Amino acid sequence: MRKRAYETWESNHLSFTINLQHSQIESVKKKDVQKSCVRVYDGNHIGIAASLDPLTGPAEVEKRLKLKAEESLAMNVPYPCEPTASVQRAHSHHSNITDHEAFYSQIQILLERLRAHNPDFGFTGSIEWVIEEIHLKNDHGLNLHDRYDQHSAVIVFKKNTSTDLFDGYMITQGSEWNPEVIGDVCDQICQGFCNPVPLPTGKQPIIVMTNDCLFLSIMSKELRAETMGTGSSLFSSAIGEKRFHPDFSLFHSRKIEDVAMVPFFDSEGVILAEDRIALIQDGCIVTPYSDKRSAKKYGYGLTATAGGMYDDIPHLVDPFLRIQPTAPSLDALLEGKKGILILGCGGGSFTPDGSFATPIHTAFLHDGHAIIGKLPPFSIRSNVWDMYGKDYKGTLDGYLHSPWGSNPSVIQMEVVAGG
Amino acid sequence: MAFSFPKGVHTDVRVEEVYKTQIRLRQGELEECKETKYSAAFIRMYDGIRWLYASVANLESIQRQIDELYTLSRVNPDIDENPVVKKMEAHQEKRVYFLDEKDVEKIGLRRKLDLLKEYDKLLEGKEYLLMKQSHYLDERVVKSFFSSLGSDIQFDTQRVGLSIQFSLGKEEKRFQESFERSGSLFTDMEKIEEKILFRYNQASHFLLRSQPVIPGTYTMVLSPDVSGIFAHESIGHRSEADFATEHHHTDDHWPIGKKIGSHLLTVVDSGLVPGYGFAPFDDEGTPSRPTELIKSGILSGRLHSATTAAKMGEEVTGNARALDFQFEPIVRMTTTYVKEGTQTLYDLISDIDNGLLVETLRGGAGMNRFSLIPSLAYRICKGTVAQPIRASVITGHVFDALNHIEGVSDKVTLSSIVMGGCGKMGQKPLPISFGGPYLRVRGLNVQ
Numbered sequence: 001m002r003k004r005a006y007e008t009w010e011s012n013h014l015s016f017t018i019n020l021q022h023s024q025i026e027s028v029k030k031k032d033v034q035k036s037c038v039r040v041y042d043g044n045h046i047g048i049a050a051s052l053d054p055l056t057g058p059a060e061v062e063k064r065l066k067l068k069a070e071e072s073l074a075m076n077v078p079y080p081c082e083p084t085a086s087v088q089r090a091h092s093h094h095s096n097i098t099d100h101e102a103f104y105s106q107i108q109i110l111l112e113r114l115r116a117h118n119p120d121f122g123f124t125g126s127i128e129w130v131i132e133e134i135h136l137k138n139d140h141g142l143n144l145h146d147r148y149d150q151h152s153a154v155i156v157f158k159k160n161t162s163t164d165l166f167d168g169y170m171i172t173q174g175s176e177w178n179p180e181v182i183g184d185v186c187d188q189i190c191q192g193f194c195n196p197v198p199l200p201t202g203k204q205p206i207i208v209m210t211n212d213c214l215f216l217s218i219m220s221k222e223l224r225a226e227t228m229g230t231g232s233s234l235f236s237s238a239i240g241e242k243r244f245h246p247d248f249s250l251f252h253s254r255k256i257e258d259v260a261m262v263p264f265f266d267s268e269g270v271i272l273a274e275d276r277i278a279l280i281q282d283g284c285i286v287t288p289y290s291d292k293r294s295a296k297k298y299g300y301g302l303t304a305t306a307g308g309m310y311d312d313i314p315h316l317v318d319p320f321l322r323i324q325p326t327a328p329s330l331d332a333l334l335e336g337k338k339g340i341l342i343l344g345c346g347g348g349s350f351t352p353d354g355s356f357a358t359p360i361h362t363a364f365l366h367d368g369h370a371i372i373g374k375l376p377p378f379s380i381r382s383n384v385w386d387m388y389g390k391d392y393k394g395t396l397d398g399y400l401h402s403p404w405g406s407n408p409s410v411i412q413m414e415v416v417a418g419g
Numbered sequence: 420m421a422f423s424f425p426k427g428v429h430t431d432v433r434v435e436e437v438y439k440t441q442i443r444l445r446q447g448e449l450e451e452c453k454e455t456k457y458s459a460a461f462i463r464m465y466d467g468i469r470w471l472y473a474s475v476a477n478l479e480s481i482q483r484q485i486d487e488l489y490t491l492s493r494v495n496p497d498i499d500e501n502p503v504v505k506k507m508e509a510h511q512e513k514r515v516y517f518l519d520e521k522d523v524e525k526i527g528l529r530r531k532l533d534l535l536k537e538y539d540k541l542l543e544g545k546e547y548l549l550m551k552q553s554h555y556l557d558e559r560v561v562k563s564f565f566s567s568l569g570s571d572i573q574f575d576t577q578r579v580g581l582s583i584q585f586s587l588g589k590e591e592k593r594f595q596e597s598f599e600r601s602g603s604l605f606t607d608m609e610k611i612e613e614k615i616l617f618r619y620n621q622a623s624h625f626l627l628r629s630q631p632v633i634p635g636t637y638t639m640v641l642s643p644d645v646s647g648i649f650a651h652e653s654i655g656h657r658s659e660a661d662f663a664t665e666h667h668h669t670d671d672h673w674p675i676g677k678k679i680g681s682h683l684l685t686v687v688d689s690g691l692v693p694g695y696g697f698a699p700f701d702d703e704g705t706p707s708r709p710t711e712l713i714k715s716g717i718l719s720g721r722l723h724s725a726t727t728a729a730k731m732g733e734e735v736t737g738n739a740r741a742l743d744f745q746f747e748p749i750v751r752m753t754t755t756y757v758k759e760g761t762q763t764l765y766d767l768i769s770d771i772d773n774g775l776l777v778e779t780l781r782g783g784a785g786m787n788r789f790s791l792i793p794s795l796a797y798r799i800c801k802g803t804v805a806q807p808i809r810a811s812v813i814t815g816h817v818f819d820a821l822n823h824i825e826g827v828s829d830k831v832t833l834s835s836i837v838m839g840g841c842g843k844m845g846q847k848p849l850p851i852s853f854g855g856p857y858l859r860v861r862g863l864n865v866q
Binding site: 154 | 470528
């Protein structure tokens with residue numbers, strides 16, 4: 001019998017959430033949830049057992065889970081990979097939020113401002129402060145620990161006279177909590193809303209928040225290890241080829257500056273040099289993203305993209321994609337033209353052959369410095385090869401208005417009225 | 420369980436005992452096979468101004484959480500006269516349905532794994548198959564609900580689902596589709612081999628024969644799945660009363676009594692239909708009541724929680740649902756479907772000269788300009804289903820589309836999204852069901 005390896009994964013999640021309804025504080029929620037998991041490896045299989053209790057303490061949770069994990073080995077779930085060994089790293093990052101009372105008061109002030117500056121709009125959503133701690137260790141010298149606290153705000157707004165479910169939203173996340181900036185962004189959006197402008201049609205520079213999952217969804221889908229490895233991907237025959245714009249580089253990142261609420265290690269304990277890895281570099285597809293099982297099966301490198309719920313066997317999940325910035329200012333990317341800033345798409349998609357179309361229900365004309373006015377609904381069309389190829393103009397180094405608008409990209413796309 | 424509820428506030432406690440199974444095969448290899456069991460609770464307190472919430476995994480700490488929330492509340496001696504509290508109902512009842520041989524926990528992991536493997540093997544070696552992934556999911560939740568009004572309820576829900584996703588390819592062509600089956604019982608998953616193979620054959624035919632759609636405006640026939648998603652996105656979400664209470668001019672746009680669509684259209688939401696949307700009580704302890712949202716084209720009802728019912732002076736409907744023990748209940752749908760009409764599918768298609776039949780979707784969204792992302796779709800040519808077509812998105816204006824419904828077939832089919840559900844205010848994926856008959860709608864755009 002091969003020697004067993006035992007691994008534990010623990011997380012502690014504390015959150016303080018303030019829910020907004022009709023521009024007022026509707027409720028306050030606190031959550032304190034601990035999750036833990038024991039994994040056992042025998043060299044060919046994995047067994048796993050999990051609990052909503054901490055591992056240590058009088059309940060002897062770890063001992064109990066170890067026995068259950070051993071039992072679950074009998075299901076013979078293949079895992080022909082070694083646990084990560086001999087890696088130790090700890091990281092602790094603190095935001096500028098100090099305590100619940102101050103956080104609550106700042107949100108009250110923010111809402112007073114939103115009501116006073118934008119009486120024709122209603123604001124709904126949630127703003128939360130999350131403190132998370134994750135610890136992964138095993139008896140092969142792995143010991144990884146990350147602690148971070150960040151805010152996350154989703155504010156949905158609707159004009160009082162609107163007939164729609166909502167008119168737009170803003171999302172911000174990160175360790176830099178600045179309610180003044182959130183107020184500024186909301187004010188700009190609402191003021192732009194009140195200034196309708198005509199729609200330019202034909203090929204236009206579109207400003208997209210590429211951390212909006214729609215625009216990079218095709219990359220998540222087609223760069224997946226098993227999709228590439230089985231030949232199912234649009235990009236299967238394109239590894240090593242320069243198929244995109246030479247300025248276009250796409251990373252999977254676990255850097256705290258790039259992505260919120262994720263530890264620097266994946267659920268298999270894989271870490272990256274500089275906490276990021278290029279999937280596409282200078283227009284050339286470098287590697288798919290993988291977990292240990294798919295990397296082994298198809299001969300790819302490890303990219304720290306294993307994840308899952310606390311009681312899952314680690315498996316391949318979507319990467320945290322970031323485009324390499326290329327320009328210091330938005331007006332440099334717009335080259336003196338006015339751009340179309342997308343705030344709300346209406347559920348479009350990429351087809352299997354890479355064509356793209358989506359209705360746009362909230363968008364603004366932007367001059368590179370500020371929102372000018374609101375555009376009527378329209379649609380945009382393109383395809384993946386052009387979007388990140390000849391029609392890719394670049395990505396801002398920095399954020400547009402707020403950390404929410406991190407690294408927006410400018411892409412030329414066909415604008416169709418109505419649609 | 421017994422709790423000491425403090426005076427001057429409304430308090431309720433929802434305890435969830437959860438059992439679930441997840442099995443996944445990828446390219447025929449077992450990737451996940453687990454059973455999970457846990458108990459946890461969500462506590463709510465209302466002082467007439469704010470709600471205070473806490474969620475705990477340690478049931479022994481529930482009383483402590485109640486006491487802590489109380490210190491944050493503003494005691495209100497008239498809380499029982501508060502309009503929201505007056506809408507809350509108090510019941511002492513037990514409705515536990517999924518016992519003995521119906522209980523998925525009693526089936527055993529091995530039997531579930533064997534069933535999934537059997538279905539997964541059906542596609543082994545199939546022409547054009549590049550990749551496949553098969554999932555089995557089940558979940559049984561026993562909820563106990565207690566409140567300071569005297570509620571003492573116990574009920575259970577159960578869902579079982581299978582999803583087989585596959586990617587096909589020939590030369591440069593690619594296509595992805597899936598077969599899904601959802602229900603309440605393990606036996607709902609049995610004897611479906613023919614249906615899986617039929618879907619695969621449909622997808623193969625699509626891969627080989629589909630052509631890009633000619634963009635334009637068409638009369639379309641939407642399958643039950645598509646009708647259901649359309650009803651869910653474009654009607655259901657608008658019927659959730661928290662949308663209405665946000666809208667200061669609801670009476671102009673979505674008021675009860677207004678004619679909003681074709682007389683052929685009747686839409687219902689009910690938590691009493693077996694399946695993913697089954698919820699005999701909501702998470703405020705209100706018994707589920709079927710609600711007619713649209714009757715013969717006229718807005719007839721809304722979905723409520725106690726808060727929205729109080730705000731609008733209407734009655735609760737049992738639609739306050741929470742994703743799990745970590746979330747508060749908000750207004751959500753259960754099973755939302757278009758009621759059947761009198762025509763056959765042949766009736767709907769036979770006089771369409773140039774239209775589209777949309778059988779399956781990859782997604783959609785329900786803003787005023789709604790969008791549906793088609794997967795399996797076909798031209799209708801001179802009354803016959805003809806060539807498969809590829810399209811990025813179908814759009815239309817909700818208020819136009821509802822009035823442009825020209826035909827409704829005579830049989831309702833319900834389904835659910837096995838590998839997902841409804842998302843709202845960060846609570847995703849909530850299990851729901853949707854469905855309807857075939858619907859014929861004129862004037863929809865496709866590109």
